[in-house]
Amino acid sequence: MDVSISARHVNVTPRLEEVIHEKIGQLDRYLDVLDYASVHFDQAQNPRIADKEFCEIVLRGRGHHLRCKVRAPDPFTAIDLAEDKLMRQIRKLRTKLQRRHHGTGATIRSGTDAPLSNVAVIEAEMPEIDGGEERTPQIVKTKRFHLGPLTPDEAVEKMENMDHGFFFFINKETDRSAVVYRRDDGDVGLIDEAG
Numbered sequence: 001m002d003v004s005i006s007a008r009h010v011n012v013t014p015r016l017e018e019v020i021h022e023k024i025g026q027l028d029r030y031l032d033v034l035d036y037a038s039v040h041f042d043q044a045q046n047p048r049i050a051d052k053e054f055c056e057i058v059l060r061g062r063g064h065h066l067r068c069k070v071r072a073p074d075p076f077t078a079i080d081l082a083e084d085k086l087m088r089q090i091r092k093l094r095t096k097l098q099r100r101h102h103g104t105g106a107t108i109r110s111g112t113d114a115p116l117s118n119v120a121v122i123e124a125e126m127p128e129i130d131g132g133e134e135r136t137p138q139i140v141k142t143k144r145f146h147l148g149p150l151t152p153d154e155a156v157e158k159m160e161n162m163d164h165g166f167f168f169f170i171n172k173e174t175d176r177s178a179v180v181y182r183r184d185d186g187d188v189g190l191i192d193e194a195g
Contacts, residue, residue: 001028002036009043016075023083024057031090034061041075054184057082064093155180156188
Protein backbone atom coordinates (compact mmCIF):
# COMPACT_ATOMS: atom_id res chain seq x y z
CA MET A 1 0.00 0.00 0.00
CA ASP A 2 1.26 3.49 -0.84
CA VAL A 3 1.49 5.63 2.29
CA SER A 4 1.62 9.42 2.30
CA ILE A 5 2.65 11.12 5.57
CA SER A 6 2.15 14.79 6.38
CA ALA A 7 2.38 16.77 9.59
CA ARG A 8 1.83 20.21 11.06
CA HIS A 9 3.45 21.15 14.38
CA VAL A 10 4.61 17.51 14.76
CA ASN A 11 8.09 16.17 14.07
CA VAL A 12 7.81 12.96 12.05
CA THR A 13 10.92 11.01 13.03
CA PRO A 14 12.33 8.12 11.00
CA ARG A 15 11.14 5.74 13.75
CA LEU A 16 7.60 7.14 13.52
CA GLU A 17 7.65 6.70 9.72
CA GLU A 18 8.79 3.11 10.21
CA VAL A 19 5.93 2.42 12.67
CA ILE A 20 3.40 3.98 10.28
CA HIS A 21 4.59 1.76 7.43
CA GLU A 22 4.55 -1.32 9.70
CA LYS A 23 1.07 -0.73 11.12
CA ILE A 24 -0.88 1.30 8.56
CA GLY A 25 0.99 0.33 5.39
CA GLN A 26 0.25 -3.34 6.03
CA LEU A 27 -3.53 -3.04 6.47
CA ASP A 28 -4.07 -3.99 2.82
CA ARG A 29 -3.22 -7.59 3.74
CA TYR A 30 -6.65 -7.76 5.43
CA LEU A 31 -8.54 -6.21 2.52
CA ASP A 32 -6.79 -6.28 -0.85
CA VAL A 33 -8.91 -3.56 -2.42
CA LEU A 34 -7.15 -0.89 -0.31
CA ASP A 35 -4.16 0.60 -2.08
CA TYR A 36 -3.52 4.10 -0.65
CA ALA A 37 -3.16 5.52 2.86
CA SER A 38 -2.88 9.17 3.84
CA VAL A 39 -1.63 9.85 7.37
CA HIS A 40 -1.76 13.39 8.75
CA PHE A 41 -0.57 14.59 12.16
CA ASP A 42 -1.32 17.87 13.85
CA GLN A 43 -0.83 19.20 17.34
CA ALA A 44 -3.52 21.13 19.19
CA GLN A 45 -2.38 24.59 20.22
CA ASN A 46 -5.22 25.01 22.72
CA PRO A 47 -3.91 24.46 26.29
CA ARG A 48 -7.34 23.17 27.41
CA ILE A 49 -6.99 20.07 25.22
CA ALA A 50 -5.42 17.19 27.16
CA ASP A 51 -4.42 14.88 24.29
CA LYS A 52 -2.51 17.26 22.06
CA GLU A 53 -1.55 14.91 19.23
CA PHE A 54 -4.18 14.58 16.52
CA CYS A 55 -3.95 11.94 13.81
CA GLU A 56 -6.21 11.49 10.79
CA ILE A 57 -5.84 8.50 8.49
CA VAL A 58 -7.68 7.92 5.22
CA LEU A 59 -7.54 4.59 3.37
CA ARG A 60 -8.73 4.38 -0.24
CA GLY A 61 -9.01 1.81 -2.96
CA ARG A 62 -11.40 0.76 -5.72
CA GLY A 63 -14.16 3.12 -4.66
CA HIS A 64 -13.85 2.38 -0.94
CA HIS A 65 -12.96 5.06 1.57
CA LEU A 66 -12.18 4.46 5.27
CA ARG A 67 -11.34 7.34 7.61
CA CYS A 68 -10.52 7.71 11.28
CA LYS A 69 -9.47 10.54 13.57
CA VAL A 70 -7.85 10.03 16.97
CA ARG A 71 -6.31 12.13 19.73
CA ALA A 72 -3.51 10.88 21.95
CA PRO A 73 -0.70 12.14 24.15
CA ASP A 74 1.92 11.22 21.52
CA PRO A 75 2.05 10.20 17.81
CA PHE A 76 2.94 6.56 18.53
CA THR A 77 -0.12 6.08 20.74
CA ALA A 78 -2.22 7.85 18.10
CA ILE A 79 -1.07 5.33 15.45
CA ASP A 80 -1.96 2.42 17.76
CA LEU A 81 -5.44 3.83 18.41
CA ALA A 82 -5.98 4.58 14.72
CA GLU A 83 -4.89 1.07 13.74
CA ASP A 84 -7.50 -0.43 16.09
CA LYS A 85 -10.26 1.81 14.68
CA LEU A 86 -9.29 1.03 11.09
CA MET A 87 -9.21 -2.71 11.79
CA ARG A 88 -12.83 -2.50 12.98
CA GLN A 89 -13.80 -0.58 9.84
CA ILE A 90 -11.95 -3.06 7.62
CA ARG A 91 -13.72 -5.95 9.34
CA LYS A 92 -17.13 -4.30 8.69
CA LEU A 93 -16.30 -3.56 5.06
CA ARG A 94 -14.93 -7.04 4.48
CA THR A 95 -18.08 -8.63 5.95
CA LYS A 96 -20.25 -6.34 3.83
CA LEU A 97 -18.37 -7.31 0.66
CA GLN A 98 -18.58 -11.00 1.50
CA ARG A 99 -22.32 -10.78 2.12
CA ARG A 100 -22.89 -8.75 -1.03
CA HIS A 101 -21.25 -11.36 -3.16
CA HIS A 102 -22.75 -14.43 -1.46
CA GLY A 103 -19.45 -16.14 -0.68
CA THR A 104 -18.43 -16.86 -4.28
CA GLY A 105 -14.94 -17.75 -3.08
CA ALA A 106 -13.17 -15.36 -5.45
CA THR A 107 -10.36 -13.16 -4.18
CA ILE A 108 -9.11 -9.84 -5.45
CA ARG A 109 -5.43 -9.16 -5.03
CA SER A 110 -4.06 -5.65 -5.13
CA GLY A 111 -2.56 -4.86 -8.50
CA THR A 112 -5.02 -6.97 -10.50
CA ASP A 113 -7.80 -5.63 -12.66
CA ALA A 114 -10.37 -8.13 -11.40
CA PRO A 115 -13.80 -6.55 -10.97
CA LEU A 116 -14.90 -5.71 -7.43
CA SER A 117 -17.96 -7.91 -7.90
CA ASN A 118 -15.69 -10.94 -7.46
CA VAL A 119 -14.67 -10.00 -3.92
CA ALA A 120 -15.72 -12.52 -1.32
CA VAL A 121 -12.85 -14.07 0.59
CA ILE A 122 -9.68 -12.36 1.70
CA GLU A 123 -6.94 -14.82 2.54
CA ALA A 124 -5.30 -13.02 5.48
CA GLU A 125 -6.63 -13.87 8.92
CA MET A 126 -8.11 -10.90 10.74
CA PRO A 127 -6.85 -10.63 14.33
CA GLU A 128 -9.55 -10.46 16.99
CA ILE A 129 -10.20 -6.99 18.40
CA ASP A 130 -11.84 -6.61 21.79
CA GLY A 131 -12.37 -10.37 21.77
CA GLY A 132 -15.73 -10.54 20.08
CA GLU A 133 -18.13 -10.02 17.22
CA GLU A 134 -18.47 -6.58 15.69
CA ARG A 135 -21.77 -5.17 16.83
CA THR A 136 -23.96 -2.65 15.08
CA PRO A 137 -24.45 0.55 17.10
CA GLN A 138 -27.98 0.95 18.47
CA ILE A 139 -29.91 3.96 19.72
CA VAL A 140 -29.83 3.61 23.49
CA LYS A 141 -30.99 7.04 24.57
CA THR A 142 -33.51 9.52 23.21
CA LYS A 143 -33.91 13.15 24.20
CA ARG A 144 -36.70 15.53 23.32
CA PHE A 145 -36.48 19.27 23.74
CA HIS A 146 -38.06 22.47 22.50
CA LEU A 147 -36.39 23.98 19.43
CA GLY A 148 -36.91 27.66 20.11
CA PRO A 149 -35.13 30.06 17.79
CA LEU A 150 -31.63 31.03 18.98
CA THR A 151 -28.73 33.01 17.60
CA PRO A 152 -25.60 30.96 16.93
CA ASP A 153 -23.91 32.64 19.93
CA GLU A 154 -26.80 31.62 22.21
CA ALA A 155 -26.59 28.05 20.85
CA VAL A 156 -22.84 27.95 21.59
CA GLU A 157 -23.54 29.12 25.14
CA LYS A 158 -26.16 26.36 25.62
CA MET A 159 -23.76 23.77 24.17
CA GLU A 160 -21.04 24.91 26.59
CA ASN A 161 -23.43 24.87 29.55
CA MET A 162 -24.47 21.28 28.77
CA ASP A 163 -20.86 20.25 28.07
CA HIS A 164 -21.84 18.60 24.76
CA GLY A 165 -19.84 18.41 21.56
CA PHE A 166 -22.69 19.81 19.46
CA PHE A 167 -26.05 21.55 19.76
CA PHE A 168 -28.97 21.43 17.31
CA PHE A 169 -31.19 24.53 17.11
CA ILE A 170 -33.33 26.78 14.89
CA ASN A 171 -31.15 29.68 13.74
CA LYS A 172 -32.98 32.91 14.60
CA GLU A 173 -31.09 34.72 11.82
CA THR A 174 -32.13 32.33 9.02
CA ASP A 175 -35.24 30.53 10.42
CA ARG A 176 -33.61 27.22 9.42
CA SER A 177 -32.22 24.20 11.23
CA ALA A 178 -28.60 24.55 12.31
CA VAL A 179 -25.92 22.84 14.38
CA VAL A 180 -23.01 24.30 16.29
CA TYR A 181 -20.22 21.88 17.12
CA ARG A 182 -16.89 21.84 18.90
CA ARG A 183 -14.03 21.49 16.42
CA ASP A 184 -10.86 19.49 17.05
CA ASP A 185 -8.85 22.73 17.23
CA GLY A 186 -10.99 23.98 20.16
CA ASP A 187 -13.02 26.48 18.13
CA VAL A 188 -16.71 26.12 17.20
CA GLY A 189 -18.20 25.37 13.78
CA LEU A 190 -21.69 26.22 12.48
CA ILE A 191 -23.65 24.09 10.01
CA ASP A 192 -26.67 25.93 8.67
CA GLU A 193 -29.43 24.38 6.54
CA ALA A 194 -29.29 25.59 2.93
CA GLY A 195 -32.37 27.32 1.69
